[in-house]
Amino acid sequence: MKTILPVIAVLILCLTLSTAFVADTTTNDGYSIGDIAAPIDLLNVDGKRVSYADYPNARGFIVIFTCNTCPYAVASEDRINALDAEFKPKGYPVIAINPNDPALQPADTYELMQKKAAEKKFSFPYLYDKTNTVYAQYGATKTPHVYILQKEKTGDLTVAYIGAIDDNVRDADNVNERFAANAVNELLAGKEVSVKETRAIGCSVKQAK
Amino acid sequence: MKRLAFIVCAWAVLASCVDNNVKKIGEAVVEEPEKEVATPASLVTIPSYDFSEFEAKYLQPEDDMTYVINFWATWCKPCIEEMPAFESLRKNYEAKKVKVVLVSLDLPKLLEKQVIPFVEKKGLQSEVILLDDPDANTWIPKVAEEWSGAIPATLIIKGDRSQFYEQSFTYETLEEAVNSI
Numbered sequence: 001m002k003t004i005l006p007v008i009a010v011l012i013l014c015l016t017l018s019t020a021f022v023a024d025t026t027t028n029d030g031y032s033i034g035d036i037a038a039p040i041d042l043l044n045v046d047g048k049r050v051s052y053a054d055y056p057n058a059r060g061f062i063v064i065f066t067c068n069t070c071p072y073a074v075a076s077e078d079r080i081n082a083l084d085a086e087f088k089p090k091g092y093p094v095i096a097i098n099p100n101d102p103a104l105q106p107a108d109t110y111e112l113m114q115k116k117a118a119e120k121k122f123s124f125p126y127l128y129d130k131t132n133t134v135y136a137q138y139g140a141t142k143t144p145h146v147y148i149l150q151k152e153k154t155g156d157l158t159v160a161y162i163g164a165i166d167d168n169v170r171d172a173d174n175v176n177e178r179f180a181a182n183a184v185n186e187l188l189a190g191k192e193v194s195v196k197e198t199r200a201i202g203c204s205v206k207q208a209k
Numbered sequence: 210m211k212r213l214a215f216i217v218c219a220w221a222v223l224a225s226c227v228d229n230n231v232k233k234i235g236e237a238v239v240e241e242p243e244k245e246v247a248t249p250a251s252l253v254t255i256p257s258y259d260f261s262e263f264e265a266k267y268l269q270p271e272d273d274m275t276y277v278i279n280f281w282a283t284w285c286k287p288c289i290e291e292m293p294a295f296e297s298l299r300k301n302y303e304a305k306k307v308k309v310v311l312v313s314l315d316l317p318k319l320l321e322k323q324v325i326p327f328v329e330k331k332g333l334q335s336e337v338i339l340l341d342d343p344d345a346n347t348w349i350p351k352v353a354e355e356w357s358g359a360i361p362a363t364l365i366i367k368g369d370r371s372q373f374y375e376q377s378f379t380y381e382t383l384e385e386a387v388n389s390i
Contacts (some may be wrong), residue, residue, distance in 0.1 A: 071284045071316070105286075141375070142359035164358075168343045170316055179346070199349040201314050204287060204359040 030139010033196045037063075037149050037157045040134055042097065042127035043110070045117040050095065050125045052149075052157060059091030060150040060187060061157065062180060064165075065099045065140040068116045069107040070203035072169045073143045077120050079165050079172055080144070083180060084124040092148070092184045094124035099135030099143065105206040135205055142202030144169070146180050150187050160187055163198030253325050257317060257339040260348035267310060268352070268366065275307045275367040275390060277383075280340075280352075280360050282314045283327045287377045288361040292331070294380040298387065299335045307387060309335040314360060317341045365390050 031037060041051045052061060062083055066073045084094035100108040110128045117126045129135055138147055139162075148161035161183040166175040183193045258266065270276055279295050281288035292311070299309040311333065315324050320339055328337050342348055349358050353373035356362055363374045363383075367390045374386060 071282075141357040145357075164346060167346050169345065170343050174343060177346075198346045199356070199358045200345045201349070201358045201360065203285060204361070206286075 030137065031147065031159045031162070033159055033162065035159045037147070037159055038137055040095075040097075040127070042129060042134065044125040044127055045110075045114040045122075046125075050127055052095075055093060057091065058093060058151060060148065060160070060184070062087060062092055062094045062184065063138070063147040063149060064094060064096045065135055065138070065143055065145040065147075065205070066096050067098050067100050067105070067108050067143045067203070067206075068112050069105075070143045072200070072202050075169060075172070076144045076165055077122075081120070081123055083165070086181065087184050088123070090184075090188055092188075095127065096122070096124055097127045097129050097134055099129050099132070099140055100206040101132055101208060104208065108206070132207055135207070140205060142204055144200075144202060148180060148183050148187070148193075160193050161196055164200035167198070169200045169202070253328050253337075255313070255320060255324060255328065255337050255339050257320070257341045260340065260342040260344075260351070263312070263338070263340050263342075264348075264351065267312075268364075270366055270368065273306060273368065275302075275365065275387060277307060277309045277387060278312060278364045278366065279309070280312050280314055280362045280364075282360060283319070283323045284315070285360050291361055291377045291379070291383075292333070294378050294383045296333065296335060297380050298383055302387065311335050311337045313337060313339045315339065 039052055041049055044050045052058070055061070064080055064083075066076065066080065068074075080094060080096065088094070098108055098113055102109040110130075113126055113128060116122075138145075140147070144165060146161065146163055146165055147159055149157040150160040151157055161180065163179060165178075165180045166172075167177040167179065168175045177195075179195055179198045182195065186193050267276060267278060277295065277298065279288075279291075281292070283289070295309050295311065298307065313320075313324050317339065324337075324339065345358060349356050352364055353362075353371075353375075355373060356375055359375055361377055363376075363378065363386075365372045365374075365386055370390055372386065372390055378386070
């Protein structure tokens with residue numbers, strides 16, 4: 001019995017570890033429409049931590065996973081500032097999160113995020129996902145990747161929209177459908193979002209497998 | 210580390226194989242620049258297609274070939290890293306009815322400035338085309354319902370069977386995927 005117990009203990013430990021490992025790598029699962037988004041607590045480029053609870057008057061959030069150098073993220077910078085300018089006063093501020101691991105994408109260090117935010121005059125928090133957990137929790141696979149959260153009466157934040165900012169990530173001048181803006185406008189009007197999920201080409205999130 | 214070593218080796222092999230004068234990219238027409246032209250025309254031409262043209266030409270094969278269709282862009286680092294695997298596959302499986310198509314998603318305005326110089330510099334031998342269709346929300350699910358839009362991504366088609374991968378490949382994993390279709 002004395003020899004068996006440690007063996008069983010090791011076996012259980014192995015099983016637990018392997019399960020944990022599997023759970024960590026299934027990054028594509030993430031949130032679906034209607035899921036409740038977990039709280040965040042991430043470092044902003046101004047050195048302060050940001051959480052959803054910092055916005056007691058928000059009616060929801062436009063959460064955008066984006067980064068410093070992906071050409072499609074760069075092409076979206078002005079549009080993200082514009083979304084924040086349009087919807088923050090209406091209760092849907094933009095929260096940007098950089099999901100890339102700077103060890104794999106040296107252009108996405110915290111310092112270079114600060115530089116980017118200053119240069120492009122980001123009017124919204126630009127958060128550093130240091131523990132590399134938030135993007136996986138959401139299921140973000142690329143940049144830019146938008147999640148619109150709606151605050152319920154209970155205070156829960158439910159995922160109301162997942163996808164692209166609009167139908168032409170390459171060229172802001174030739175946009176026909178502003179998917180994200182349309183979704184927020186529908187939520188503000190008390191309607192259900194009509195186009196809940198859209199897709200666009202983006203840069204894959206740079207994280208170790 | 211093993212993967213890195215493979216990539217380095219593969220590039221070295223590829224680089225040594227490149228003929229500096231003549232580069233033929235799949236079915237692309239290779240032309241000598243005319244002498245009268247002040248700025249010499251590129252040796253490489255890359256055709257552009259919108260999605261319906263691309264779909265008709267590549268996604269509905271009527272032959273018994275296996276098509277390995279890789280979506281990439283010059284700005285996509287992991288795409289560039291896995292490219293030697295696709296080039297090696299093209300070479301090693303040429304006689305086994307496997308065709309590699311590298312579909313660039315670069316901005317059309319960068320075709321001459323970035324894509325063609327990249328293809329020339331790397332001496333890519335696989336067929337390279339540009340998919341120029343801004344309405345990605347409409348065409349992405351037509352390539353694969355499960356595709357989020359992140360690249361690199363690869364679609365392997367044989368007859369009416371197809372398998373989609375939103376991931377990076379090594380030569381070994383790519384070979385395995387091709388053989389499993």
